[in-house]
Amino acid sequence: MKFAFFGSSLVSAYWNGAATYYRGLIRNLAARGHSITFYEPDAFERQAHRDMPDPDWARDVVYGTGSLEPMRRALADAADADVIVKTSGVGIFDHELEAGVLELKRSGNVVIFWDVDAPATLDSVHADPGNPFRALIPRYDMICTYGGGKPVVDAYLALGARHCEPVYNALDTDTHHPVERDPRFACDLGFLGNRLPDREARVERFFLAAAAARPEMRFLLGGSGWGDKPMPGNVEYLGHVYTRDHNAFNCTPRAVLNVSRESMARYGFSPATRVFEAAGAGACLITDAWEGLELFLEPDREVLVARDGDEVAAHLDALDPARAAAIGQAALRKVRAHHTYAHRAEQLEAVLEGRTAGLAATAAIA
Template sequence: MHIAFFGSSLVSAYWNGAATYYRGLLRALAGRGHAVTFYEPDAFDRQAHRDIPDPPWARVVVWQPGQPEALDRCLSEARRADLVVKASGVGVLDAELERRALELRRPGNAVIFWDVDAPATLERVASDPADPFRALVPRYDAVFTYGGGAPVVRAYRSLGARACIPIYNALDPETHHPAPADPRLAADLAFLGNRLPDREARVRAFFLRAAQRLPGRRFVLGGAGWGDLALPANVRWLGHVPTGDHNALNCSCTAVLNVNRDSMARFGFSPPTRVFEAAGAGACVVTDAWEGLELFLEPGREVLVARDGEEVAEHLAALQPARARRLGAAALRRVLAEHTYAQRARQVEVALDEGGAAREIA
């Protein structure tokens, strides 16, 4: 199968939280014999902040948003694909791509909308009855999402989606794995995530509040956009952390914090890539509470769960290195057994029937 995939970026994780998901899933699909072409815009300075070269398992086509003929060429070429994917959050010309991708349907192929931020998309559409995407949903052969579970499936079906299939985030053990600790990154708790409007309040509540409660402990904050935020004295901001340094960061701290964005926490069933990255490195993960967590990691045995910053601080104050190692090892075993991108790629194949349409799977 030839897959034409229109997304934000495959080669740059700069202001691009979907990069790990795209890389893991598309590498796994390529490993199963599928040919992948990834079309990404030259936007948001991502090409200047590439963190991987063009991979051998996918052909990358970079198009210029200011040159209409460049996108025309990409769409014309993609028409020959067996599966055309328009991902959410390309960042430029999204509305045009959502409409024009559907024009690429021909006998024998399928056109899929792949939502990498379904809670945000659904809340946007719900708040605006005139949103043009609303009328397009029933025309796609299926909607795939990387999170959301039953609440997202119900919401998309109510918009007329033919099928909605969650293909969750996962682990690529070739890229995220245990690594030697780096003393320069050592801390008691690390949080990695870009500063976004629907994330900041929860980062303050879960991460910065915990740092204030434990002034004698060391905290590191990674991600873009936090530079002008007043931080407690025991919090060190690292700036943008390239993906190549994620393993070292995850393995250099006693624990790694996951904080879901507001919309993902409300919908639940949305494990972000950070959870699997940290678990894949054998790190002890502390996460905010959200519905569906137990489908991925077992609270108390494979992950620690906190309802607020006070509980994060309590976990950290009581956490001995030996227990942190046991939790991390248990999480690593679980994700390797049940949550790899190789397994997700097989789910994609199951969801696509011989006629090119899609059906929902449990």
């Protein structure tokens, strides 16, 4: 099949946490014989902070943002694709793209809205009955999400979606794997995540509070936007950490922390990309508690779970190198066996083959 994706960026993870999700899924779709073009806007300095060249497994098209015309040309270029995907959070001309891809609907193709932040999208739609996206939901052949489980599926179906398919984050084995430790990232606990409104308070609660409670320990914070954030003296801020350094960042600390965004923690069943990146590097992961975690990793054996900063600190107190290594290796085995992007690409392909057949049958009856 020929795929056309409209998304934030494939080649830059700068202020774009979904990049590794897109890369893993699309690379594995290409490995299964599909042809993919990814269309991304030249926006938010992402092209100036690229962390990969144009890949050989997808065609990457960067379009201008000075007017709607470059976006319209990109839509015209995508018109002959078998599967046309508009992802959430492109960041510019989102409403126009959400309506524009639906204009490309024809007999035999599939048009998908792919929500990489379903809790936030649904909260926005529910809060504003006039949200223009609400009326478009029933027109898409399918809604895909990268998390949310039954609560998100039920919410989308209640809004008129024809089908909602969670395609969860996973491990990209080509990109994330164990490496040698790097002295730059030596610490007791590392956290990697951009500063976002519905994440900041939880980072304060789980990460900064733990650091304040253990002044004798060393903590590392990576990600964009934290430069002016007050922090305990034992927290070192690294700024943006490029994808090429993620393995070393995950492998080197005694433990790494995952902190979900507030909306994702509330809906549950939303493992962040960082969960699989850390597990795939064999890191000892401490995560905030959220419903559905046990579907991906087994608490206390493959991951440590905390409900606040005090519990994070208590885990660090009890965590010796041998136990940290055992947890990391158990998590690595689990995600390689069940949660890679090869698994997700196979899932999507199966769903699309069934969905395409259904659409063809419907068209034939009509």
